[in-house]
Amino acid sequence: MEERFVDDGAGGAFLVRTEGTGPGVVVLHGGGIDSREYGRLARVLGERCTVHRYDRRGRVGAPPLRPGHDVEVDVDDLARILEATGARRLLAHSGGAFVALRAALRLPVERLALYDPAVSIDGSTPTAWFEPFRAAVAAGDVPRAMALAGEGADPDAALARLPMPVRIAICRVLLRTPVGRRMGEGLPTAVTEVGQIIAHDGPASAYAGVTADSLLVAGARSAASFGRVCDALAAAMPRARSLRIAGAAHEAINVARPAFVAPFADFLAA
CATH class of the missing domain: 3.40.50.1820 (Alpha/Beta hydrolase fold, catalytic domain)
Incomplete structure (x- = not known):
């Protein structure tokens, strides 16, 4: 390489x-x-x-x-x-x-x-989740922000239909993995990028x-x-x-x- x-x-x-x-x-x-x-x-x-x-x-x-x-x-x-x-x-x-x-x-x-x-x-992009997601990122609530981001990515997925406390618990586990930690670090950037996607609808x-x-x-x-x-x-x-x-x-x-x-x-x- x-x-x-x-x-x-x-x-x-x-x-x-x-x-x-x-x-x-x-x-x-x-x-x-x-x-x-x-x-x-x-x-x-x-x-x-x-x-x-x-x-x-x-x-x-x-x-x-x-x-x-x-x-x-x-x-x-x-x-x-x-x-x-x-x-x-x-x-x-x-x-x-x-x-x-x-x-x-x-x-x-x-x-x-x-x-x-x-x-x-x-x-085509759902938006109801976005403002709660932005607020969770601003508050530093990473597990909740990740749970909301998952809902935004695929609102029809089985995971998105679970109660929020269960989704947050799953995200806490994910944050212990290298991929999960990188996803958590990228949340502030995701706010900007998703905002651009919505703005260009x-x-x-x-x-x-x-x-x-x-x-x-x-x-x-x-x-x-x-x-x-x-x-x-x-x-x-x-x-x-x-x-x-x-x-x-x-x-x-x-x-x-x-x-x-x-x-x-x-x-x-x-």
């Missing part, structure tokens, strides 16, 4: 980890986690592509969020990563897919692959200007809203198609079993 730093233009730098061989692909991680959770994905996809991973702003070791941060700052950061790596293909997950889709409106992206895109189309036609070849994928076991968003975007974007992966849940891209990665590799290595 090769590591390099890419200047952020404001005295900071992004650490970019590169591995594999083939066409260059930049991976954009989801919200609440960082690029470390995509190590297995990078290894499997790296058999056919050169994979570049970096942490978006607000993560430990990455530049901080800027005052008045909005998604266009993330797009500007991605532009620097693309310039430094020469990559023109993106694979993005959840909240990272929102950044990638906004980027594809104005950056030289040739191929765009999204998994479970956290993009709000005509009110609108019709799918807002992305009709994305001309990159696009593969829009939802897990069959993920929240149903992801599939609906993929279908709506595919109908609006001129060179896009929508796909479901049977048996796949939201975290399937982190687990990165070869059968799951295969359709992404076929598309991105083409």
